[in-house]
Amino acid sequence: xxxxxxxxxxxxxxxxAGPGALVACSSDDPAGVQAPSPTIAPPxxxxxxxxxxxxxxxxxxxxxxxxxASRTPAPKPTTEFVPxxxxxxxxxxxxxAVTNKWFxxxxxxxxxxxxxxxxxxxxxxHAVTFIVTDLTKVIDGVRNVAxxxxxxxxxxxxxAELAYFAQADNGDVWHFGQYPEVYEEGKLxxxxxxxxxxxxxxxxxxxxxxxxxxxxxYSQGWGPAVGWSDRAKTYRTxxxxxxxxxxxxxxxVTDEYSQDEPGAHQLKYYAPGVGNVRVGxxxxxxxxxxxxxxxxxxxxxxxRAEARAEALKLERSAYRHSKDVYGRTxxxx
Numbered sequence: 001x002x003x004x005x006x007x008x009x010x011x012x013x014x015x016x017a018g019p020g021a022l023v024a025c026s027s028d029d030p031a032g033v034q035a036p037s038p039t040i041a042p043p044x045x046x047x048x049x050x051x052x053x054x055x056x057x058x059x060x061x062x063x064x065x066x067x068x069a070s071r072t073p074a075p076k077p078t079t080e081f082v083p084x085x086x087x088x089x090x091x092x093x094x095x096x097a098v099t100n101k102w103f104x105x106x107x108x109x110x111x112x113x114x115x116x117x118x119x120x121x122x123x124x125x126h127a128v129t130f131i132v133t134d135l136t137k138v139i140d141g142v143r144n145v146a147x148x149x150x151x152x153x154x155x156x157x158x159x160a161e162l163a164y165f166a167q168a169d170n171g172d173v174w175h176f177g178q179y180p181e182v183y184e185e186g187k188l189x190x191x192x193x194x195x196x197x198x199x200x201x202x203x204x205x206x207x208x209x210x211x212x213x214x215x216x217x218y219s220q221g222w223g224p225a226v227g228w229s230d231r232a233k234t235y236r237t238x239x240x241x242x243x244x245x246x247x248x249x250x251x252x253v254t255d256e257y258s259q260d261e262p263g264a265h266q267l268k269y270y271a272p273g274v275g276n277v278r279v280g281x282x283x284x285x286x287x288x289x290x291x292x293x294x295x296x297x298x299x300x301x302x303x304r305a306e307a308r309a310e311a312l313k314l315e316r317s318a319y320r321h322s323k324d325v326y327g328r329t330x331x332x333x
Contacts, residue, residue, distance in 0.1 A: 081229045081259040083202035084219035087174070092142045095166035102252055102270040103173045103207040105145050105165060107134040108299050110307075114244070115279065115291035117153075127152040128291065131299070131307045135332040139176045140197045142166050146332055148311040158183060162314055164195075171209025175221045177201060179318045179326045193318065193325045194223025201225065205232075207270065211252055213237055220256070225325075229259040232268075241269050243277050243292035251277075261285070 098105035113128040128151050135146040144164035151159040163178040177195035181188050196203040204221035217233040235255040241248055248271035256266045264285035269278035279291040299307065311332065318326040 080217065081222075081231065082219065083222040084204045087203055089141045091168050091170070092166050092174075093169055095143050095168075096136055096145050098145055098165060098167045098173055100167060100171050100173045100207055100209055101272045102209075102211070103165075103275055104273065105132050105147070105173075106298075107132050107145070108304050109296065110299050110303070111275075111296045112294050113279075113291040114294050115289065117287040117289045119153075119287070125152075125154050126289065126291065127155075133307055133311050134304060135308060135311055137164055137332050138330050139164060139166075139195060140203075142176065144176050146311060148307060148314065157186075160314055162311060162318065165206060173206045173209075174203045175206045176203045177221070177223070179314070179322060181314070181317065181321070188317075188321065191318070191321045192226035192228075193322045194221070194226050194228050195325055195329055196221075198325050198328050199223075199225040201228075204230070207254070208234075211237065211254070227260055230256055231258065232256045235267060239269070241271075241278050244294040245277065245292070245296065248274065248277055257283075 109132045111130045113130070115126050117124050117126050128149060131148045133146045133148055136143050137146055138144070144166045147163045147165065149159075149161045149163065150157060151161070159180055159182050161178055161180040164176040165173055166176060167173050177193070177198075179193040179195075180191060182190045182192075194201040200222075201224070202219075202222040204219035206220055208218065211234040213234050213236065215234055217231045220230040220232055221228055223229075232254045234252070236253040237251075239249075239251040239253055241251050248269075250272045252270040252272075254268045254270070256268060257264060263283045265281060265283040266285065266289065267280040267282065268276055269280070271277045277293040279289060281288055281290070315326075315332050
């Protein structure tokens, strides 16, 4: 499990109304924004309705306990970390229509998340911009939606990434791989790509269509060459949470973890019809990452064209720096 990347953040459909509708903030510049308060566990009691707010209430109104230690599970056995069974490329007949209520992907949507991490004992501001492009890529015969993400630490670009998602006919959204570029002082230092079907990598499920508390965990992708072993399980349903963008009810909370970080857990809050609106943690997660949705908007035609150009530029870099993995994929179109 890594710091939150594109593969874990989700989006908002336009035209929402009623409880859970989004109120966009006035700015989506990733630099210079105060981090939100950490959230380390989902609410303990379901709430059926809540007003929409442009700013989060005091933590006490969000019904978030201060520690979930009593519910911390034991580290998962190594045998759990295997590729997701049940993949069938023939089950993706309308793969780019990603309409899963927990993880909707609408081309042209730009979302901004802000929060913080702990690095070497220091609190670091963290921001993510997440754009659903109008580009697609075929992987193993399945056409995927391409998402372009940028990850900032203290206002400095730390990572740019392309990630690929497709929806199966049963509504589950699958993650087929990603190409990240990690930068230090503006220079590329690594690009640990994994793509389904290359070097033993296998697609996994990002979010299920019908999550059930107590159900089995599921792989979110398997990339043994780069140590990608993330898994998730349904942690809570019908919850309430408030973030800078608004208050949401009927929220799904998932618990994510990986083989390389036993005992560390990330909690992802998914609002119905919206997507991921908050990230928290529990256990011995050293980064203690938190993020919350602060703004979402449909981009203009000019902005979409610019995002498309930047995604294609990143792909050209991917073909140069990841010839043995990304280089085996068909071009974006």
